[in-house]
Amino acid sequence: METTDDLNAVPITLYKWAGAWGPFKVKIPCGECTLTLDIIKDTMESELTDVPVKLEVREWLSEWWKPLLVGGWHAPIVIVDGKVVNQGNALNRGVLTEAVINAYVKRTSIKGNKLFGKVTCPHCTKAKQRLSESNIDFTYHDVVKEPLSLYEMLARVKPIVGPKTPITVPQIWLEGNYVGGANELSSHLENG
Known part of the structure; x- marks a missing residue:
């Protein structure tokens, strides 16, 4: 798992139950904070392996006012691109993945030709066949x-x-431009 300084990197900040403020000091670590950090790292290595992210781990008690400004008050607090996506319990990796991707697509555009689909979809099979036949x-x-x-x-x-609008598959992009589904692909290929 690596974080990056890529300009498109999505910032993830974890505030864990740790630190000190005045005479107060956290002496007992938070198990859910540790789990959340492990989940973040594992998600970065698997689901988010191709997405540039920048992870920062902070001590909640030492900087309690910073997450409070965006609505976070109960560690573990996970902030993605300035928005609280989880607090007070162990992180759901699907929530993290969705939040990071939502932030990432706002920073980037699709390049090349892509078809999003599923194996059991006959329209996806038809679209893949049309693309292959068209070289x-x-x-x-x-x-x-x-x-x-x-x-x-x-x-x-x-x-x-x-x-x-309900989203169905396939969803197709050609040369970075949105085409639509299988029917739109057929029209696009026929009309050049």
């Missing part, structure tokens, strides 16, 4: 097996189609 190289992302792909697809498609 278009693409990267396939399985949204069922890869949480990163699911959250990226949703975070990129919702702003385009609207927050209340």
